[in-house]
Amino acid sequence: xxxxxxxxxxxxxxxxxxxxxxxxxxxxxxxxxxxxxxxxxxxxxxxxxxxxxxxxxxxxxxxxxxxxxxxxxxxxxxxxxxxxxxxxxxxxxxxxxxxxxxxxxxxxxxxxxxxxxxxxxxxxxxxxxxxxxxxxxxxxxxxxxxxxxxxxxxxxxxxxxxxxxxxxxxxxxxxxxxxxxxxxxxxxxxxxxxxxxxxx
Amino acid sequence: xxxxxxxxxxxxxxxxxxxxxxxxxxxxxxxxxxxxxxxxxxxxxxxxxxxxxxxxxxxxxxxxxxxxxxxxxxxxxxxxxxxxxxxxxxxxxxxxxxxxxxxxxxxxxxxxxxxxxxxxxxxxxxxxxxxxxxxxxxxxxxxxxxxxxxxxxxxxxxxxxxxxxxxxxxxxxxxxxxxxxxxxxxxxxxxxxxxxxxxxxxxxxxxxxxxxxxxxxxxxxxxxxxxxxxxxxxxxxxxxxxxxxxxxxxxxxxxxxxxxxxxxxxxxxxxxxxxxxxxxxxxxxxxxxxxxxxxx
Numbered sequence: 108x109x110x111x112x113x114x115x116x117x118x119x120x121x122x123x124x125x126x127x128x129x130x131x132x133x134x135x136x137x138x139x140x141x142x143x144x145x146x147x148x149x150x151x152x153x154x155x156x157x158x159x160x161x162x163x164x165x166x167x168x169x170x171x172x173x174x175x176x177x178x179x180x181x182x183x184x185x186x187x188x189x190x191x192x193x194x195x196x197x198x199x200x201x202x203x204x205x206x207x208x209x210x211x212x213x214x215x216x217x218x219x220x221x222x223x224x225x226x227x228x229x230x231x232x233x234x235x236x237x238x239x240x241x242x243x244x245x246x247x248x249x250x251x252x253x254x255x256x257x258x259x260x261x262x263x264x265x266x267x268x269x270x271x272x273x274x275x276x277x278x279x280x281x282x283x284x285x286x287x288x289x290x291x292x293x294x295x296x297x298x299x300x301x302x303x304x305x306x307x
Numbered sequence: 308x309x310x311x312x313x314x315x316x317x318x319x320x321x322x323x324x325x326x327x328x329x330x331x332x333x334x335x336x337x338x339x340x341x342x343x344x345x346x347x348x349x350x351x352x353x354x355x356x357x358x359x360x361x362x363x364x365x366x367x368x369x370x371x372x373x374x375x376x377x378x379x380x381x382x383x384x385x386x387x388x389x390x391x392x393x394x395x396x397x398x399x400x401x402x403x404x405x406x407x408x409x410x411x412x413x414x415x416x417x418x419x420x421x422x423x424x425x426x427x428x429x430x431x432x433x434x435x436x437x438x439x440x441x442x443x444x445x446x447x448x449x450x451x452x453x454x455x456x457x458x459x460x461x462x463x464x465x466x467x468x469x470x471x472x473x474x475x476x477x478x479x480x481x482x483x484x485x486x487x488x489x490x491x492x493x494x495x496x497x498x499x500x501x502x503x504x505x506x507x508x509x510x511x512x513x514x515x516x517x518x519x520x521x522x523x524x525x526x527x528x529x530x531x532x533x534x535x536x537x538x539x540x541x542x543x544x545x546x547x548x549x550x551x552x553x554x555x556x557x558x559x560x561x562x563x564x565x566x567x568x569x570x571x572x573x574x575x576x577x578x579x580x581x582x583x584x585x586x587x588x589x590x591x592x593x594x595x596x597x598x599x600x601x602x603x
Contacts, residue, residue, distance in 0.1 A: 214405070245411070
């Protein structure tokens with residue numbers, strides 16, 4: 108009986124120690140990240156990648172830190188591993204759009220953002236990733252239509268108004284661009300781009 | 308099951324929103340054009356004129372369709388029959404945005420049909436198909452284009468054309484210079500003024516100008532064609548030169564007038580030189596071209 112109790116106690120202690128170590132390396136990685144030491148944070152996660160009880164979380168953290176380090180291919184592959192573990196992860200699907208955008212892989216960026224929209228149709232972040240692709244690809248007519256639809260759901264948002272104004276400006280709809288930049292100035296007085304366009 | 312319903316609802320919502328803004332998603336242009344010109348020192352030809360209407364619609368940045376009809380008349384000198392002609396144009400284009408090329412690829416095809424009352428039948432019942440591929444980088448400071456055209460005429464003549472083009476922006480993207488080559492060959496020199504192939508190069512330049520500087524003109528343009536071409540398919544003006552004679556050069560100048568409310572008028576004055584090799588008759592032509600368009 109004594110032996111059995113000893114084994115139970117040893118198991119509890121071991122689990123508690125492992126949890127404490129897990130918590131320690133997570134918090135250390137966040138501390139390093141806050142200090143801008145992305146390499147150190149990533150190295151810490153990488154060392155514990157296969158030991159962590161939460162592999163999905165570790166992969167997303169590691170992918171994010173690699174994105175911050177500019178290692179876009181590594182970032183993409185680790186986000187993909189996280190998505191393979193949990194295909195419902197909106198976190199990972201939005202996360203992977205960051206290195207994809209930075210690598211100018213717009214088709215893939217939109218593919219992941221649209222997967223998010225399938226479960227969350229008006230997810231602002233997912234729409235914003237698609238908007239960034241549309242702007243990068245100079246798809247001004249699409250950008251105009253897209254931002255107009257989104258503004259109905261986010262009428263106070265300044266960023267959407269800026270993108271709409273840019274679309275108008277590039278579609279040679281100068282009057283509409285001015286009207287929209289004026290809406291930007293109401294929401295964000297002194298907005299440099301809006302003032303610049305109106306005063307040109 | 309719940310996931311399926313949620314997904315279907317989400318997709319329906321996106322589709323409904325898209326449909327609601329469908330009217331805004333089309334960018335349309337209708338244009339009415341007029342052309343008039345005279346032939347100078349031509350043994351056979353006297354004047355020509357034509358009117359046309361063209362409708363063009365583009366859905367967002369995905370692609371578009373164009374349909375156009377044109378009626379034209381070539382008035383010949385005494386002893387030769389005039390030609391009345393109707394032309395039909397159908398054109399479609401689709402844009403691709405592949406990540407690997409960091410720009411836009413546009414695949415397009417123009418289909419032409421020409422019907423006229425040419426008593427010889429040589430220029431009547433003409434079919435042409437002209438596919439093209441165009442690359443425009445996102446920087447939009449240059450473009451590459453390759454066009455081919457195949458034209459089928461009556462009385463044993465078919466014409467093949469290769470048209471490479473390159474365009475460059477200059478002066479802070481306010482100006483644009485385009486250089487295009489025409490490499491045209493046919494399978495029956497007897498039906499083509501004795502030549503089985505012609506080559507020409509065409510330069511066209513345009514430059515935006517501020518409307519405040521001079522009248523409501525928003526850009527000026529010029530064109531120069533050197534070399535020779537016969538039975539050409541012009542992909543810029545979307546027209547077929549079906550009436551035989553060798554074009555031996557041309558020059559044109561024009562401007563676009565912006566009248567507001569998305570209405571503009573393009574005016575071009577041009578001069579062309581031709582050779583009717585069958586009778587060794589060199590002549591020229593002066594023309595004026597007007598194109599009034601409305602966008603919405």
